[in-house]
Structure formats: C-alpha cells, structure tokens
Amino acid sequence: MNFDYTEEQNAIRDSLSKWAAQQYDFDKRRAALASEDAWKQNWATFAELGLLAAPLPEEFGGLGGGAIDVSVVAEEFGKALIVEPYIPTVVLGAGALKYAGSAAQKDEHLNAIAGGERIIAFAQAEPKSRWALNDVSTTAKKDGAGYVLNGQKAVVLGAPQADHLLVSARTAGGQRDAKGISLFLVAKNAKGVSTRDYPTIDGTRASEVYFENVSVGADALVGGADGALPLIERIVDEANAAYCSEAVGCMRMMTDLTREYAKTRKQFGRAIAEFQVLQHRMVDMFMASEESYSMALRATIKLGESEQERAKAVSAAKVSIGKLSRFVGQAAVQIHGGMGVTDEMRVGHYFKRVTMIDATFGNVDYHLRRYIALGGEARAA
Amino acid sequence: MDLNFSPEEIAFRDEVRAFIEQNYPKHLKGKVLREDLSKEDFLAWHKILGKKGWSAPAWPKEYGGTGWTATQRYIWLEENARAETIPPLPFGVSMVGPVIYTFGTPEQKQRFLPGILSGEVWWCQGYSEPGAGSDLASLKTRAVREGDHYIVNGQKTWTTLGQHADWGFFLCRTDPNAKQQEGISFLLIDMKSPGVTVRPIKLLDGGYEVNDVFLDNVKVPVDQRIYEENKGWTCAKFLLAHERAGIAGVARSKRNVERLKAIAKAETGDDGKPLIEDDLFQRKLGELEIDLASLEMTELRVLAREQAGKGPGPESSLLKVKGTEIQQRLTELTLEAVGNYAQPFPRGLGSNEFAVGPDYAGAAAPVYFNWRKASIYGGSNEIQRNIIAKMVLGL
Numbered sequence: 001m002n003f004d005y006t007e008e009q010n011a012i013r014d015s016l017s018k019w020a021a022q023q024y025d026f027d028k029r030r031a032a033l034a035s036e037d038a039w040k041q042n043w044a045t046f047a048e049l050g051l052l053a054a055p056l057p058e059e060f061g062g063l064g065g066g067a068i069d070v071s072v073v074a075e076e077f078g079k080a081l082i083v084e085p086y087i088p089t090v091v092l093g094a095g096a097l098k099y100a101g102s103a104a105q106k107d108e109h110l111n112a113i114a115g116g117e118r119i120i121a122f123a124q125a126e127p128k129s130r131w132a133l134n135d136v137s138t139t140a141k142k143d144g145a146g147y148v149l150n151g152q153k154a155v156v157l158g159a160p161q162a163d164h165l166l167v168s169a170r171t172a173g174g175q176r177d178a179k180g181i182s183l184f185l186v187a188k189n190a191k192g193v194s195t196r197d198y199p200t201i202d203g204t205r206a207s208e209v210y211f212e213n214v215s216v217g218a219d220a221l222v223g224g225a226d227g228a229l230p231l232i233e234r235i236v237d238e239a240n241a242a243y244c245s246e247a248v249g250c251m252r253m254m255t256d257l258t259r260e261y262a263k264t265r266k267q268f269g270r271a272i273a274e275f276q277v278l279q280h281r282m283v284d285m286f287m288a289s290e291e292s293y294s295m296a297l298r299a300t301i302k303l304g305e306s307e308q309e310r311a312k313a314v315s316a317a318k319v320s321i322g323k324l325s326r327f328v329g330q331a332a333v334q335i336h337g338g339m340g341v342t343d344e345m346r347v348g349h350y351f352k353r354v355t356m357i358d359a360t361f362g363n364v365d366y367h368l369r370r371y372i373a374l375g376g377e378a379r380a381a
Numbered sequence: 382m383d384l385n386f387s388p389e390e391i392a393f394r395d396e397v398r399a400f401i402e403q404n405y406p407k408h409l410k411g412k413v414l415r416e417d418l419s420k421e422d423f424l425a426w427h428k429i430l431g432k433k434g435w436s437a438p439a440w441p442k443e444y445g446g447t448g449w450t451a452t453q454r455y456i457w458l459e460e461n462a463r464a465e466t467i468p469p470l471p472f473g474v475s476m477v478g479p480v481i482y483t484f485g486t487p488e489q490k491q492r493f494l495p496g497i498l499s500g501e502v503w504w505c506q507g508y509s510e511p512g513a514g515s516d517l518a519s520l521k522t523r524a525v526r527e528g529d530h531y532i533v534n535g536q537k538t539w540t541t542l543g544q545h546a547d548w549g550f551f552l553c554r555t556d557p558n559a560k561q562q563e564g565i566s567f568l569l570i571d572m573k574s575p576g577v578t579v580r581p582i583k584l585l586d587g588g589y590e591v592n593d594v595f596l597d598n599v600k601v602p603v604d605q606r607i608y609e610e611n612k613g614w615t616c617a618k619f620l621l622a623h624e625r626a627g628i629a630g631v632a633r634s635k636r637n638v639e640r641l642k643a644i645a646k647a648e649t650g651d652d653g654k655p656l657i658e659d660d661l662f663q664r665k666l667g668e669l670e671i672d673l674a675s676l677e678m679t680e681l682r683v684l685a686r687e688q689a690g691k692g693p694g695p696e697s698s699l700l701k702v703k704g705t706e707i708q709q710r711l712t713e714l715t716l717e718a719v720g721n722y723a724q725p726f727p728r729g730l731g732s733n734e735f736a737v738g739p740d741y742a743g744a745a746a747p748v749y750f751n752w753r754k755a756s757i758y759g760g761s762n763e764i765q766r767n768i769i770a771k772m773v774l775g776l
Contacts, residue, residue: 130650130651154722176653337757348750369652
C-alpha cells in the first residue's frame with residue numbers, strides 16, 4: 001500500500017494553492033465572478049501551471065498523469081472556490097476524447113485543451129431527465145453522411161465559457177433505452193445552436209442549450225454510434241470522483257474557518273469554542289471531512305477497476321460526501337451564527353458549493369439506489 | 382378530550398375561508414420569495430385585516446384583538462396558510478404590540494397601538510448587536526438621559542426588513558454600572574430621527590432581508606420608553622417568549638408539505654416514474670409528516686395552556702427547536718425534489734427574465750440557504766436547549 005502523492009502531484013498542489021492565495025482570494029474571486037471575462041486570464045494560468053495537461057496523454061500535449069492528479073487539482077479548487085469549468089473540460093470533454101476519440105479528434109482537441117485553447121462543456125442533462133444518464137430525448141438523425149441534432153439540454157455547467165459542446169443524443173431507441181445513445185462534439189458557434197446563459201447559485205456559470213436542426217458531419221461523432229452509454233457512465237464517474245475531491249476541499253475549509261471563528265467569537269464572557277456542545281460539533285465536522293477524504297480517495301483509486309467496482313466506489317463516495325458535506329455546511333453556518341448566512345463570510349460560499357455538488361450528476365438518493373442496484377459490497381456465496 | 386372542531390368552530394372556519402377567498406389580493410397569490418415583495422405588498426393583507434378588525438387575533442379584545450379562542454386562532458392561522466396569504470409582519474402585531482399593551486402607559490397605548498393594528502406603521506426590532514447575539518444581555522448600545530430625552534449611540538444588527546421601517550423598538554443600556562440585565566431600557570425610536578442609518582446586509586441567498594442599524598446621537602423623548610428605566614429586560618424576555626411561540630410555524634409547514642407534494646408529482650424520479658412514487662423520497666416525506674403531526678399536537682397542548690391563562694412558558698423553546706428543524710427539513714426536501722434545476726440562480730437573471738426550469742424550482746436553493754437562519758434567530762436552537770435545561774429540567 002502507498003498513500004503518498006508523487007513529487008509532481010505535490011508540485012501541482014503547491015503551485016496551485018500559492019497562485020490561488022495570491023490571485024484568487026475572496027475579494028478577487030468576487031470581482032472575477034462579476035466580470036464577463038476575468039476567467040480567461042485564470043484559464044491561461046491553469047494552462048501555464050500544467051493543470052489542464054496533467055491528466056492528458058503525452059502524445060497529445062499532456063503530462064501523462066491520471067485521476068489522482070485531477071483529484072489534487074479538484075481539492076485545491078474546492079479550497080479556493082475556483083469556479084472555472086475544469087472538470088467539464090478536462091475530465092468530461094477530454095475524457096470522452098481520450099477513451100473514444102479518433103486519432104484526428106484527439107490530435108485536434110486534446111492538444112488544444114492542454115494548451116488552454118479549448119473549453120468543452122458536457123451537454124447531457126435534459127429538462128425532464130433528472131440525473132438518469134440513459135434518459136435522452138435530444139435526437140441526432142442520420143442525414144447523408146452526417147447527423148442533424150434537435151433538442152434541449154439543461155443546466156450545462158461551463159457552457160457560457162465553452163467553445164465546444166460534448167452532446168449526448170439519441171440515434172436510436174426510446175427515451176430511456178440504454179442502447180441508441182451517441183456522443184457528438186459540436187462547436188458552440190455551429191448554426192442552430194443557441195444558449196441561454198445564467199449564473200448558478202454558487203457562482204458557477206451554466207446554460208440551457210438548444211439545438212435546432214444542427215447539422216454535423218460524421219466526424220463529430222465521438223466513438224461509435226448507438227453505444228455511448230458505457231462511455232458516458234465512465235466519464236461521469238470520473239467527474240463525480242473529482243467533484244468529491246472538490247467537496248473535500250470545501251469541507252476542510254469550512255472546518256478550519258469555523259474553528260478559527262469559534263476561537264475568536266466571544267459570548268457570555270468567553271470564546272464560544274469553549275462550549276462543549278460546539279466542540280463536539282466541530283469534532284464531528286473534522287471527522288466528516290476525514291471520512292469524506294477517505295471516500296473521495298477510494299473512489300479515485302478505483303476508477304481504474306472494473307466497471308462495476310468503479311461505479312460502486314463512486315456512488316458510495318457521492319452518498320457519504322453528499323450527506324457529510326450537508327452536515328458540515330449546516331454546522332459551519334450554525335456555529336457562525338447570523339454571520340454564517342451573510343454573503344460577506346466565506347463559509348456560506350463553501351456551503352453553497354457543496355450543496356450544488358450534491359445536485360450535480362446525482363444526489364445522495366440517486367447514488368444510494370445505484371450502489372444498491374450494483375450489489376453493494378456483499379460477496380454472497 | 383376531543384380533537385374535533387365543534388359545529389360553531391366549523392362555521393367559523395367557513396366564514397374565515399370565505400373572507401380570505403373574497404378579500405385576499407389576487408396579485409399576491411403564490412408569492413414565495415420575500416424579496417419579490419414591495420412594502421405595499423407586505424402591508425396589503427394587513428391593512429385589509431385592520432379594517433375588518435382581524436389584524437391582531439391574539440390581542441385582548443380591549444386593545445383591538447378579536448376575542449377569539451385559541452382554537453379559533455389556530456383555525457385562522459390554518460386558513461391563512463392554506464390560502465398562502467402574506468401574514469401581518471410579526472414586528473408590530475406579535476412583538477412590540479403586546480409589550481406596549483402589557484407594560485405601556487395609557488398614552489403610549491393610545492399613541493402606538495392603532496398604527497400597529499391598521500398596518501399604517503411598520504415596526505422593526507433593534508435587539509442584536511455585533512457583539513451581542515446569543516448573549517443578548519451583553520448589549521452595549523448606550524442611552525444617556527439628558528433632561529426629557531435620551532441620547533442613543535450604538536449599533537444594532539440583523540434588523541429584519543428594517544429598510545422599510547417607520548419605527549423601531551430598541552434595547553439600550555441606561556445604567557452601565559448595574560448587573561448586565563438590570564441596566565437595560567426598552568425604547569421606541571422613530572426611524573426618521575436624525576442619526577439613524579440603516580444599511581442592508583447581503584445574505585448568502587443573494588437577497589437583502591436584514592440590516593445593520595447605526596444610532597449616532599439619536600435624540601429619543603423619554604415618553605418613548607416603555608416600562609421603567611433599567612427594567613427593559615423584563616419587556617425583552619416577555620417579547621422573546623412570545624416570538625418563540627409563533628416560531629413553530631406549523632400551519633405554514635403543513636402548507637409547504639402540500640407544495641412539496643405538488644412538486645414531487647410534477648418531477649420525474651430516478652426511475653422515470655413521478656418522484657412522489659419514489660420509495661426513498663416517500664420515506665423522507667412520511668417521516669417529516671409524522672414529525673410535523675407531533676409538533677402540531679404539542680403546539681395544541683401549549684395553546685390549550687395559554688387558553689387556560691397560563692401564558693407561554695419555557696415549552697415555547699421546544700416549539701422553536703422542533704418547528705425550525707422541520708421547516709429546514711422541508712427546504713432540504715424541496716431542494717432535492719427539483720433536481721438539476723436547483724442550480725440556476727434566479728436573482729442573477731435580472732427581474733425581467735423568465736425562470737430557468739419549472740416555476741417552482743428557482744426558489745428552492747435560495748430558500749434552503751436563507752432558511753438556515755431559522756435555527757439561529759429568536760435565540761439559537763442551542764440557546765433554546767439551554768433554556769429547557771435550566772428552566773424545565775433544573776440542570
């Protein structure tokens with residue numbers, strides 16, 4: 001067994017946290033959120049720091065790392081509440097291309113992603129699909145050599161910044177059939193693509209994306225036609241593992257900020273940290289953060305195992321972290337008292353972020369059901 | 382013992398229901414987010430009730446109350462929740478009003494009670510300070526007597542909807558040398574007085590609901606002090622007990638359960654069937670309904686005590702803790718119910734744009750975040766447990 005990070009992974013963590021401390025503190029972040037294009041400079045920095053290249057293959061401009069590298073980046077993103085669409089681009093977009101893209105697609109897009117010149121958003125969820133990955137109503141009809149796309153995608157994270165969209169669409173079968181789903185990589189400026197952009201409550205950006213008779217060539221297809229669901233499951237599991245690490249970063253910060261606040265806030269003539277009822281709650285917050293880190297790490301390490309083991313580990317992590325991060329967020333706000341519900345305190349922003357992570361690619365109930373359906377850990381004779 | 386309404390009570394319920402149906406302003410139906418409401422919206426129903434004589438059902442009849450029994454008041458709240466009315470704000474009717482008619486002089490009653498009943502005067506609360514939250518008695522705002530005035534200096538915070546207020550009731554220290562709770566006075570301050578500054582505080586749901594209030598050499602006539610000098614803590618405690626009693630919010634929670642069920646019928650669950658048929662969701666909803674039934678029964682017991690003239694006691698702390706926990710769980714379940722569409726931030730869209738996703742989805746996350754306040758305000762739930770430990774269990 002070995003739980004050590006490599007030198008390269010530690011270096012990524014250090015350089016990212018150093019940059020965030022200087023260039024992405026609370027006030028600079030706030031200003032960036034209010035600005036239309038401050039994210040561009042940040043994105044260029046991510047390219048310089050090698051964050052975008054880290055998990056990509058070396059032959060396409062990457063550094064040849066993997067999921068552990070992503071988890072390191074994601075945890076730091078969580079600590080600094082960085083909202084730029086790293087996971088949509090590097091895990092979902094690049095992931096699909098890495099596993100199923102043609103040589104030409106990889107060459108064109110992975111190099112661009114590594115260099116910071118391409119941002120991809122995953123247009124997967126639909127207004128009525130909830131989190132079911134197989135529930136796809138958007139259609140891609142064969143048209144000569146290519147396809148024509150029609151439909152609406154919901155809450156597409158990172159779409160406002162993206163130049164390309166990875167789109168799940170139905171090429172055969174009924175709305176909830178596992179078979180008949182295909183993935184397409186579509187330029188956002190393609191004719192017939194329109195978006196309605198908006199901020200999410202945690203400061204991320206997202207869009208409703210509309211496809212109206214969007215014609216794409218056969219070369220837009222990522223992987224084979226009709227059989228994309230296993231690939232979608234895989235990249236979404238990888239994204240969820242990364243979101244779990246991001247949540248861990250948020251939980252650690254909430255635990256630290258709450259401890260510091262409780263040590264300085266005085267009521268009844270003493271620091272509120274001296275009250276045992278609050279001490280125990282802060283201990284529970286600490287334990288929740290540690291358990292969450294364990295589960296995020298476990299999910300990340302098991303991404304390389306069989307489909308079933310991978311899926312179970314990711315769903316297990318989403319369940320525990322969904323529950324524990326809710327507890328930590330609520331406790332952090334409660335111990336901050338009225339200050340905890342104000343916009344000016346950082347703690348509430350972490351609480352918002354972990355709440356939205358739970359609502360991304362399946363909440364606690366969704367993943368609990370999936371975990372049970374996959375058979376849990378039992379090895380019945 | 383009998384839990385059923387009498388024929389008279391059923392007739393009363395029908396009368397109330399018909400009155401609401403005929404008189405509640407149509408354009409205010411179904412408003413959920415407080416920030417969407419203007420000052421006029423907040424006061425509209427209050428003013429209609431003021432004309433009818435129904436704005437303060439809990440007050441004694443001699444001061445403008447309705448003379449209803451506790452059961453009738455319970456029916457009144459139920460019917461208002463059922464119709465989703467915007468009830469009269471608590472600051473006048475439920476907070477300062479009872480303090481004035483209990484501790485005020487005849488002149489003060491005559492001067493202030495009519496405006497509270499009619500909804501003409503908007504009141505706000507000046508209790509908490511940056512350094513005095515749970516430990517309210519450590520408040521530092523100073524009121525120094527100069528002839529027939531006090532000169533008040535200090536800062537209050539968490540003043541809910543103070544941006545609209547005409548008058549405020551403030552706890553101020555009049556004797557800095559007395560023991561903490563013995564040197565406090567209860568002052569009514571005209572918010573238009575020179576030296577009063579109200580600054581809104583942005584909350585994590587993006588809304589502006591509470592305020593800092595700065596008091597800089599504010600001149601307050603002595604006849605605006607309620608009760609004796611240095612005896613304001615008596616008024617404060619009285620008011621806090623009343624605030625807790627209404628805080629359980631059973632009728633509103635019942636209405637919100639109905640709202641949640643409607644959402645769960647419209648939403649698709651993970652298996653493609655309506656969410657309302659989802660076993661995991663059903664279990665949580667069922668548990669919540671049972672806890673709410675338990676809270677309601679407990680509240681009715683407390684109401685019956687009140688009706689017997691025993692007034693709210695430390696039991697009201699129980700209602701506050703359990704009531705706010707249920708309210709918060711309801712916001713959690715609503716957030717879960719709306720799925721992906723919990724994420725778009727409606728306030729980020731600007732007021733002229735339509736919502737993203739279904740109409741009911743946009744408020745789910747802001748309300749969830751906003752409602753964390755419920756276990757903090759009115760004495761945090763930790764403080765309520767301290768009260769029960771001390772006052773009920775004698776620990």
